[in-house]
Amino acid sequence: MAGKNRFWHILVATLLAIQSALPAATLAAPTVVSKTQDLLFGKFAGGAGFSGSVRIDPSGARSASGAVVLVPSTFSPAGFSLTGHAGMTYTLSLPASFTLSSGADQMTVSDLSASIPSSGVLPVSGTLPFTVGGTLTVTGRQRNSTYSGTLDVTVK
Amino acid sequence: MKRTTVLRNLVVLAGCAALICAAGVGVSHAATGTSTSTGTVVQPLTITNVVNLNFGKFIAGSSGGTVVVDTANVQTVSGGVTSTATWAALAKTATFTVTGEPNATYAITYPNTSTLAGPGTALTLDTFTTAVDAGGTVGTLPVSGPQILSVGATAHVAASQAAGTYLGSFDVTINYN
Numbered sequence: 405m406a407g408k409n410r411f412w413h414i415l416v417a418t419l420l421a422i423q424s425a426l427p428a429a430t431l432a433a434p435t436v437v438s439k440t441q442d443l444l445f446g447k448f449a450g451g452a453g454f455s456g457s458v459r460i461d462p463s464g465a466r467s468a469s470g471a472v473v474l475v476p477s478t479f480s481p482a483g484f485s486l487t488g489h490a491g492m493t494y495t496l497s498l499p500a501s502f503t504l505s506s507g508a509d510q511m512t513v514s515d516l517s518a519s520i521p522s523s524g525v526l527p528v529s530g531t532l533p534f535t536v537g538g539t540l541t542v543t544g545r546q547r548n549s550t551y552s553g554t555l556d557v558t559v560k
Numbered sequence: 561m562k563r564t565t566v567l568r569n570l571v572v573l574a575g576c577a578a579l580i581c582a583a584g585v586g587v588s589h590a591a592t593g594t595s596t597s598t599g600t601v602v603q604p605l606t607i608t609n610v611v612n613l614n615f616g617k618f619i620a621g622s623s624g625g626t627v628v629v630d631t632a633n634v635q636t637v638s639g640g641v642t643s644t645a646t647w648a649a650l651a652k653t654a655t656f657t658v659t660g661e662p663n664a665t666y667a668i669t670y671p672n673t674s675t676l677a678g679p680g681t682a683l684t685l686d687t688f689t690t691a692v693d694a695g696g697t698v699g700t701l702p703v704s705g706p707q708i709l710s711v712g713a714t715a716h717v718a719a720s721q722a723a724g725t726y727l728g729s730f731d732v733t734i735n736y737n
Contacts, residue, residue: 445600482597
């Protein structure tokens with residue numbers, strides 16, 4: 405009976421030690437991903453038989469393929485800032501695709517890519533800014549309108 | 561004895577509950593950032609030639625000169641070049657149909673020069689002029705419907721230019737700006 409008591413005491417002590425250690429580490433520097441800039445594909449001529457795609461690179465460069473013609477306008481990659489504790493290992497997850505909508509009409513953004521590797525270590529500053537780009541597919545029957553949607557990126 | 565066991569078990573349970581709590585904090589370690597994304601599809605710009613540019617008929621002189629067709633089918637000759645009312649009436653302004661996003665602005669680009677080839681020395685074409693029909697202005701599409709673009713130019717005729725028909729083409733390029 406005495407041996408069993410000692411076992412429980414050690415177990416409880418261990419659990420309490422783990423319990424007190426864990427939140428201390430996580431609460432000290434919670435991981436936060438904040439948006440600094442929206443992903444803007446700008447204006448482009450498409451639809452009416454003109455199909456193709458518009459690509460925004462993480463670097464901010466915009467290009468078109470197929471019969472889509474870029475029209476002068478404001479465009480930008482999505483910008484985020486990852487904050488956590490220095491030296492923390494992160495894993496960045498981007499969606500395979502997401503949708504921009506205007507009423508019932510949709511366009512798909514795919515081939516998402518980021519300016520930082522999908523996994524790495526937070527620098528000494530504890531802050532890692534990064535950008536995300538993607539490719540927007542425009543069909544030949546795309547209705548003229550401004551389409552919008554949301555891009556979610558997850559960091560663990 | 562039974563009482564102390566219950567107490568120990570409670571402590572163990574409390575420890576476990578605390579661990580679950582800690583695990584909960586660990587899961588919220590993952591963070592999500594959300595960006596808004598937009599893209600605007602505008603109607604493609606199209607330009608279609610409807611009427612070809614025609615300088616009409618004219619007579620070359622002993623000195624060089626020019627033949628101008630303005631944006632209203634009017635032929636004007638200068639220098640050694642002469643014409644008649646009948647020949648001038650054959651002149652036609654080039655017209656194009658432009659379609660695109662209502663109210664959008666665009667730039668028109670012409671070649672610096674172009675040539676018309678024929679029996680003699682090629683005629684040089686330059687000084688392109690532009691006008692549009694009612695609705696919109698040059699470089700701005702109307703609120704609705706297509707725009708008719710009229711294009712005139714100047715042809716340079718050499719002294720004693722060989723008689724005959726001279727033909728050529730030139731590109732009119734439009735882009736949203």
